[in-house]
Structures are given as C-alpha cells and as structure tokens.
Amino acid sequence: DNCRCAQCVNQDTLQRNFDTFAIPKDISPTEISAKAEGVDILWSDSHRSHYTWSWLRSNVQSTQPKELLNQESLWGAAISSAPPEVDFENVMSSGSSTGMAELTSKIRQYGFCFVVNSPKTPEDTEKLLESIGPIRNTHYGGFYDFIPDLALADTAYTNLALPAHTDTTYFTEPAGLQAFHLLSHTPPTNKPASEVLGGQSLLVDGFYAAETLRRESPEDFEILRSVKLPWHASGNQGVAIAPDMAYPVIEVSGDKLHRIRWNNDDRGVVPLDVDVDAWYEAARKWNAILKRKDHEYWFQLEPGRVLIFDNWRVLHGRSAFEGLRRICGAYISRDDFVSRWKLTNFPREDVIASNMQLR
Amino acid sequence: DNCRCAQCVNQDTLQRNFDTFAIPKDISPTEISAKAEGVDILWSDSHRSHYTWSWLRSNVQSTQPKELLNQESLWGAAISSAPPEVDFENVMSSGSSTGMAELTSKIRQYGFCFVVNSPKTPEDTEKLLESIGPIRNTHYGGFYDFIPDLALADTAYTNLALPAHTDTTYFTEPAGLQAFHLLSHTPPTNKPASEVLGGQSLLVDGFYAAETLRRESPEDFEILRSVKLPWHASGNQGVAIAPDMAYPVIEVSGDKLHRIRWNNDDRGVVPLDVDVDAWYEAARKWNAILKRKDHEYWFQLEPGRVLIFDNWRVLHGRSAFEGLRRICGAYISRDDFVSRWKLTNFPREDVIASNMQLR
Numbered sequence: 001d002n003c004r005c006a007q008c009v010n011q012d013t014l015q016r017n018f019d020t021f022a023i024p025k026d027i028s029p030t031e032i033s034a035k036a037e038g039v040d041i042l043w044s045d046s047h048r049s050h051y052t053w054s055w056l057r058s059n060v061q062s063t064q065p066k067e068l069l070n071q072e073s074l075w076g077a078a079i080s081s082a083p084p085e086v087d088f089e090n091v092m093s094s095g096s097s098t099g100m101a102e103l104t105s106k107i108r109q110y111g112f113c114f115v116v117n118s119p120k121t122p123e124d125t126e127k128l129l130e131s132i133g134p135i136r137n138t139h140y141g142g143f144y145d146f147i148p149d150l151a152l153a154d155t156a157y158t159n160l161a162l163p164a165h166t167d168t169t170y171f172t173e174p175a176g177l178q179a180f181h182l183l184s185h186t187p188p189t190n191k192p193a194s195e196v197l198g199g200q201s202l203l204v205d206g207f208y209a210a211e212t213l214r215r216e217s218p219e220d221f222e223i224l225r226s227v228k229l230p231w232h233a234s235g236n237q238g239v240a241i242a243p244d245m246a247y248p249v250i251e252v253s254g255d256k257l258h259r260i261r262w263n264n265d266d267r268g269v270v271p272l273d274v275d276v277d278a279w280y281e282a283a284r285k286w287n288a289i290l291k292r293k294d295h296e297y298w299f300q301l302e303p304g305r306v307l308i309f310d311n312w313r314v315l316h317g318r319s320a321f322e323g324l325r326r327i328c329g330a331y332i333s334r335d336d337f338v339s340r341w342k343l344t345n346f347p348r349e350d351v352i353a354s355n356m357q358l359r
Numbered sequence: 360d361n362c363r364c365a366q367c368v369n370q371d372t373l374q375r376n377f378d379t380f381a382i383p384k385d386i387s388p389t390e391i392s393a394k395a396e397g398v399d400i401l402w403s404d405s406h407r408s409h410y411t412w413s414w415l416r417s418n419v420q421s422t423q424p425k426e427l428l429n430q431e432s433l434w435g436a437a438i439s440s441a442p443p444e445v446d447f448e449n450v451m452s453s454g455s456s457t458g459m460a461e462l463t464s465k466i467r468q469y470g471f472c473f474v475v476n477s478p479k480t481p482e483d484t485e486k487l488l489e490s491i492g493p494i495r496n497t498h499y500g501g502f503y504d505f506i507p508d509l510a511l512a513d514t515a516y517t518n519l520a521l522p523a524h525t526d527t528t529y530f531t532e533p534a535g536l537q538a539f540h541l542l543s544h545t546p547p548t549n550k551p552a553s554e555v556l557g558g559q560s561l562l563v564d565g566f567y568a569a570e571t572l573r574r575e576s577p578e579d580f581e582i583l584r585s586v587k588l589p590w591h592a593s594g595n596q597g598v599a600i601a602p603d604m605a606y607p608v609i610e611v612s613g614d615k616l617h618r619i620r621w622n623n624d625d626r627g628v629v630p631l632d633v634d635v636d637a638w639y640e641a642a643r644k645w646n647a648i649l650k651r652k653d654h655e656y657w658f659q660l661e662p663g664r665v666l667i668f669d670n671w672r673v674l675h676g677r678s679a680f681e682g683l684r685r686i687c688g689a690y691i692s693r694d695d696f697v698s699r700w701k702l703t704n705f706p707r708e709d710v711i712a713s714n715m716q717l718r
Contacts, residue, residue, distance in 0.1 A: 014591075014593040015594065019522075020646075133498075134496035134500075138695075141493075170694075171694050172694055230718075234711045234714065235374065238702065239698055240710045243694065244617070244694070245617075266374060269418055269716050270360075284384070334531065335603070339498075339599050352599055355591040355601035356627035356628050358602070359630070
C-alpha cells in the first residue's frame with residue numbers, strides 16, 4: 001500500500017496508482033535487500049518495491065512523525081516596539097520566494113505581519129493576498145473595498161468600538177487569514193483635527209491569553225476547552241449560518257493550542273446540561289485577560305501597511321473613530337496559507353512526507 | 360446574558376448589544392410575572408427582560424433542543440427508477456422560494472438532486488449554483504468550465520475510470536456541495552457510435568454504505584470511525600495541502616452519521632501506532648460494500664440535467680469514456696447550503712432558535 005515506485009505512485013500528482021484492495025491479503029516479502037540508497041523488497045506477488053532510507057526513517061523508525069518546525073512566539077503589548085514586517089517588493093518578487101517565505105513564516109510565528117511599502121490601491125492589495133492563496137467567498141462577497149456611503153455620512157460619522165474577537169465564529173471552519181488595508185481616512189470637516197477620534201486598531205494574541213488562563217486558572221481553561229457552544233450569524237434576511245456542530249472557545253490538538261473562537265455577540269445559548277455558572281465564571285476570567293493592558297497591542301492602521309493575521313489565533317478589535325475610512329481586505333483559507341508557508345520554507349519532499357503522516 | 364429585549368439584542372443582526380461581563384455576578388430576579396405572551400423579569404440591577412413562552416419552551420424546558428426536521432432517506436441502486444429532480448424554472452423563480460426549498464430539501468434527504476430542463480450554458484449553470492450559496496474558491500479556481508485541449512485530443516481520447524470517492528479529502532473542511540453539468544459530449548470520429556464508451560457516472564450513498572458496514576460488521580465501522588488518517592493533495596508544483604489534523608473515514612455526531620471522507624488515492628500512511636492490519640481489513644470491507652451492485656447508482660450525465668450532490672455524504676465516480684466532454688460545475692460551502700435549506704423550508708424564527716442552541 002505504501003510502495004513508492006513510479007508504477008505505483010503517479011509521479012505528477014503523488015496519488016496512488018493502483019487498487020489497495022486488489023493486493024492479496026496474505027502478501028509477504030520474498031526477498032529483502034539493503035542497498036546504499038534504501039531497501040529493495042521483492043513481494044510474494046512478484047512486485048518489486050524500493051523504499052529510500054529517508055522515507056523509512058520518517059515513516060517507520062518512530063511512531064512520532066517529524067513535524068515541520070514552527071517557532072511560535074507568544075506576545076503581549078511589548079510587540080509594539082518591533083512588530084513583524086515584510087516589504088511588499090520582497091513578497092511580490094517574481095524571481096525569488098524569500099519574501100513570501102518570510103511573510104508566511106512571520107504569520108506562523110507571531111500570528112500576524114505587516115506588509116510595508118505596499119502600493120495604496122485595492123488592486124495591488126488583492127494581488128498581494130492572492131499570491132498567498134485563493135480568496136475565500138462568503139455571503140459578504142470575496143475581496144472587499146469598503147467605502148461608507150457618502151449619502152449616509154452623518155450617521156456613519158460615529159463608528160463604534162469593537163472589543164477583541166475572532167471573525168466568522170459561525171462557520172464550521174472559521175476564516176484562516178484575515179487582511180486589512182486602510183486606504184484612506186478623511187476626518188470630519190466640522191472638528192479641529194486634534195479632537196478627531198482616530199480609530200486605533202487592536203490585536204490580542206489569543207494563544208498568549210489562553211496560556212495565561214491555563215497558568216492562572218487551569219480549571220477555567222479546561223471549561224472553555226471542553227464546553228461546546230452554539231454560534232450563529234443571523235444578520236441578513238437571507239442568511240442564518242451556524243457551524244456543523246457546537247465548538248468550544250479554545251480548541252487544542254494534544255496539549256498544543258489549535259484554534260480560538262471568540263465573538264461573545266455571536267454566541268448562542270450556553271447549553272443547560274453543563275454547569276452554566278462555571279462556564280460564565282471561566283468566560284469572565286478569559287474576557288478579563290483579553291482586556292489586560294499587557295495583553296493588548298494598539299496601533300494605527302496606515303495606508304501602505306497591509307495587516308495580515310491568523311484568525312484562528314489572533315483576536316482583533318478597534319476603538320471608536322470619526323470621519324470616513326476606506327478599507328479593503330479579504331479572507332484566505334488556512335489550508336492554502338499553510339501550504340504556501342510549508343512550500344516556501346521547507347524542501348518539497350519534507351513537506352509531502354510530513355503531510356502524508358500528519359496526526 | 361440571554362435577554363431578548365430590543366435594547367439588549369440588535370434587532371437587525373440579532374447580535375448581543377451589551378457586555379455580558381459587565382452584568383453583576385450576583386444578579387438575581389426581583390420580580391417575576393407570568394403574562395399571556397411570556398414571562399417578565401425585573402432584575403436586581405433594575406433591567407427588565409421579557410421572554411416569550413416559545414423562547415422559554417425551546418431553550419429551558421428540555422435540555423434536548425428542537426432540531427429542524429430532515430427526513431433522511433438512504434438509497435441504493437433502486438433510486439435509478441425515480442431519482443430526485445427539480446425543474447430549473449422553479450428553482451430560479453424570482454417570485455417564490457418553493458423551487459429552492461424543494462431542491463435543498465431533496466439534497467438534504469437524498470444527498471443529491473438533478474436540476475432538469477436547465478439551459479445548456481455555463482452562465483446559467485453558474486447563476487443556478489450561486490443562487491444556493493457563494494462558490495468556493497480553491498487552488499483549482501472557482502466555477503469551472505472544462506474543455507479538454509483539442510491539441511491534446513489524441514491523448515485525451517481515453518479518460519480513465521474513477522472509483523467512488525469524495526472530493527477534497529485533503530481540506531480541513533471538505534467541499535460541501537459539488538455540481539456537474541455535462542454541456543456536450545462529442546464522440547471520436549474514427550469509431551462507429553455504437554462502440555464508443557459513453558462515460559457512465561456513478562453515485563454511492565456513503566451513509567447507506569456506512570450503515571451497511573455498521574450492521575454487518577460493527578467492529579470495522581468502529582475502526583473506520585476512530586482511526587484518524589492523514590490526507591494530502593500534492594499534485595501541483597506550488598501546492599501541498601493537508602487538513603489541520605488527521606481525520607477518520609467516517610465521522611459521527613452522537614450516533615448519527617456526520618461526514619464521509621474517502622479517496623484512497625489521496626490517503627497518507629496509516630499511522631503505525633494503531634492496529635494497521637485491522638484498519639486494512641476494515642477498509643477492505645468498506646471498499647467492497649461501496650462496489651456492491653445494489654449500492655451503486657449508474658446513470659448518464661446529460662446536457663440540461665445539472666447534478667448537485669452533498670460531498671459530505673455521497674461518493675461519486677465514473678467509468679472510462681472516449682471523445683471530448685465539456686463539463687462545468689463548482690463547489691459550494693456546506694454552511695451556506697444548509698442556511699439556504701433552513702430558511703426556505705422553515706420559519707426564520709425557528710431557524711434562529713435552532714442555530715442558537717445547536718449541539
């Protein structure tokens with residue numbers, strides 16, 4: 001079933017080229033010979049397989065598969081002194097993938113990265129995002145370029161603050177990457193510039209906050225990890241979206257943090273067959289950690305600085321602002337982003353070996 | 360936290376309009392009065408809530424939330440005598456959602472449906488699919504309209520058979536709906552028409568096959584449900600996609616079948632820390648059930664008959680064919696499809712109540 005020979009594996013697609021279930025159940029090796037490059041096996045059905053030492057090492061030697069190394073760095077407010085940045089020109093360079101490798105690697109490490117010196121147009125922003133992976137269509141559309149309707153300028157002047165949250169908690173698979181590019185900010189004309197609210201942006205490292213919770217209050221961490229909640233999007237007449245099942249606020253894979261899902265406004269009813277008081281108590285602690293000054297990274301979006309972040313890890317929010325802001329951006333699926341990260345940072349054969357033995 | 364009043368719930372988006380964690384921890388009801396339409400509560404912080412009897416019934420009375428009823432019908436080869444069909448005109452009627460309700464309801468019931476009397480153009484097919492939900496972009500693109508390159512006609516003349524499989528097993532969330540519309544089939548000119556291979560299409564109800572396995576061999580069902588496997592897409596130079604973690608062939612939610620993931624050619628290595636022989640034995644039985652004549656539904660794709668099926672439940676395949684086939688189609692995310700199904704078949708308030716207490 002795992003033969004790697006050119007007859008058994010389509011060399012273009014690396015898919016199996018044969019019917020696993022046509023292999024005799026009682027197949028056994030007739031002849032095993034160790035060579036310099038690997039092992040040759042002659043099977044009882046007279047098929048001949050060759051396994052390289054490197055394939056055997058990664059698949060057989062240990063039951064712990066090799067993982068592609070991701071240096072995860074948790075961060076708090078101090079990240080503001082040196083936030084991760086990559087230059088637009090480097091990312092978009094057609095001759096080299098070094099810039100893309102750096103961008104995706106920083107997003108993996110910190111959960112976000114700015115692409116600086118970006119052209120201040122929606123077209124260039126869209127090209128940048130599509131170079132990472134296909135843009136995800138939702139009921140809101142795909143790539144968006146949002147200009148508040150000038151006719152509504154009066155009511156649009158005040159734009160409310162949003163607490164830190166993740167987007168699309170109501171999807172089975174929430175959006176992977178999310179991007180914002182502030183193309184322009186026009187203050188209202190009837191106020192002195194010094195009094196205008198600027199609309200600060202907020203990022204919080206959800207993995208750092210979750211580790212804080214786990215350290216300070218392991219029982220509360222366990223409650224947010226184990227209690228599965230309903231989430232919903234009911235905001236448009238034609239749409240009433242919910243995930244395929246209930247999901248907890250904190251998802252782990254083994255001991256490792258895997259995904260944060262948090263938008264308290266879109267949360268359904270806490271199920272009555274769990275200890276409801278204990279859940280609220282845990283959520284209260286979680287909410288307080290998210291609002292600690294040393295966990296919050298506040299900054300100003302600027303034209304030319306595209307923000308891209310991992311919506312499975314990093315929460316975002318903003319303070320109130322006045323005037324008109326034009327922002328463009330999009331969602332990118334996480335599978336496509338992770339594929340881009342792997343292939344620009346590791347040898348292709350290591351990536352495929354790792355994918356084929358993923359846990 | 361669950362107050363339904365117009366001050367607490369944004370009446371447009373049905374999102375919470377207040378900070379859950381600003382509610383005093385020791386809040387308690389000061390006054391409870393039962394009215395004809397529901398219950399009024401005056402809280403100790405002097406906020407006044409009103410809960411309708413219907414809201415209380417669905418959220419409090421039992422811990423078993425009301426589910427929107429989906430009459431699931433499992434099927435085998437006999438479905439060929441009366442496959443589910445809906446007329447294109449009815450689905451696309453702008454005045455009524457009855458046709459869309461019927462289409463989505465049949466896909467929920469049977470896992471597939473034909474849209475008959477469809478205009479034989481890619482444009483109309485795309486409009487039909489977008490009326491269900493946004494089209495999902497992947498590394499293959501969005502809506503596709505595939506015409507084999509005429510310059511390659513010689514090598515494209517033989518098009519191999521594909522055994523029953525589900526698509527995109529390598530995504531964290533595999534494609535929800537998949538659609539095929541055969542726009543034309545031009546046989547090769549150098550053969551009498553009677554000898555030309557037509558390319559029969561195959562559907563297999565994965566839920567029916569899984570129930571057969573569960574009945575005939577519960578231990579094998581349990582192995583395919585519990586052993587998590589790696590899946591991968593490595594077919595293009597720039598792409599090496601894998602899901603966020605390993606997933607089993609059969610996923611359940613409680614006792615109910617939830618999702619089938621099966622493309623043996625894209626499967627990675629069976630993990631060595633499980634009973635590998637037992638897994639292969641179970642997969643062999645599963646594969647044999649999928650190939651039983653009474654589980655297979657064979658038919659001919661035809662221009663004007665758009666096939667739409669649930670890729671989480673129904674496997675598809677085809678026999679070999681000759682000549683040139685032009686096929687268009689797309690993926691639609693399952694969340695969007697399920698939203699469309701719910702809103703066209705049930706009252707909006709029942710849908711939202713159900714979403715807010717999903718398990």
